[in-house]
Amino acid sequence: MVFISSDKLHYALYLSIALLSLLPLTECGQIRLVGPSRCSGRLEVLHEDKWGTVCDDHWRITNAVVVCRELDCGTALEVVKGAFFGMGKDEIWLDDVQCAGHESSILKCAHRQLGESNCGHNEDVGIICSDNVRVLNGSNRCNGRVEVHHNGHWSRVCSSDWGISEADTLCREINCGVPVTPSVVPHFDDAHDMSGVKTSCFGNESSIAQCTLQELKGSL
Ligand SMILES: *[C@@H]1O[C@H](CO)[C@@H](O)[C@H](O)[C@H]1NC(C)=O
Numbered sequence: 520m521v522f523i524s525s526d527k528l529h530y531a532l533y534l535s536i537a538l539l540s541l542l543p544l545t546e547c548g549q550i551r552l553v554g555p556s557r558c559s560g561r562l563e564v565l566h567e568d569k570w571g572t573v574c575d576d577h578w579r580i581t582n583a584v585v586v587c588r589e590l591d592c593g594t595a596l597e598v599v600k601g602a603f604f605g606m607g608k609d610e611i612w613l614d615d616v617q618c619a620g621h622e623s624s625i626l627k628c629a630h631r632q633l634g635e636s637n638c639g640h641n642e643d644v645g646i647i648c649s650d651n652v653r654v655l656n657g658s659n660r661c662n663g664r665v666e667v668h669h670n671g672h673w674s675r676v677c678s679s680d681w682g683i684s685e686a687d688t689l690c691r692e693i694n695c696g697v698p699v700t701p702s703v704v705p706h707f708d709d710a711h712d713m714s715g716v717k718t719s720c721f722g723n724e725s726s727i728a729q730c731t732l733q734e735l736k737g738s739l
């Protein structure tokens with residue numbers, strides 16, 4: 520029988536905790552956009568500790584919807600093909616990616632085996648996401664409940680001040696054409712929480728971020 524003194528027990532415990540904390544964090548499915556901002560650029564995937572690119576074959580906006588959601592980057596605006604944001608180097612990890620749009624990660628969409636592709640880096644795909652505005656719970660990316668990223672967090676938009684000029688700016692920003700009236704449907708998901716962002720646009724702005732935004736806090 521082995522007798523371990525309390526000191527040694529503490530030491531063993533400490534050692535195993537220290538070793539556990541040295542275990543590498545899992546990195547599966549990590550993605551990033553390399554380009555002018557956090558939310559637009561060349562799509563890259565981390566696999567086997569190496570960042571690699573994604574081929575633009577079959578890319579549609581539904582693929583971008585998954586990427587923008589995965590990166591918390593607002594609404595998907597555009598897929599840009601042909602190495603628009605420059606050519607990556609090393610591996611091309613993904614090819615023939617086809618998402619329905621509801622997947623939680625790009626790796627959950629249909630795709631070829633990781634690392635298997637018939638592309639060159641001149642076909643690296645790029646994505647542009649809105650960054651500061653998103654439309655949730657609608658039937659497609661152009662309708663639903665509006666949220667803006669303001670003061671460092673996502674907030675819903677107050678419907679009392681939402682009119683045609685706000686909808687004009689939003690629809691232009693997210694490449695969704697002109698607004699279809701009625702542009703506002705009251706949303707009563709939490710009737711006690713009256714907080715939100717009051718937006719005031721002229722309608723000629725290219726993005727909601729250029730409108731006057733004011734955070735309102737309060738509850739009934
Ligand atoms: C609305 O969309 C968000 C984000 O996709 C999701 O988490 C939430 O469950 C949805 N809510 C409803 C009522 O469908």
Ligand SMILES: *[C@@H]1O[C@H](CO)[C@@H](O)[C@H](O)[C@H]1NC(C)=O
Pocket residue numbers: 721723724725
């Ligand atoms: C939009 O219109 C307003 C009022 O007509 C004007 O003051 C403003 O300069 C315009 N903004 C842009 C970005 O054109």
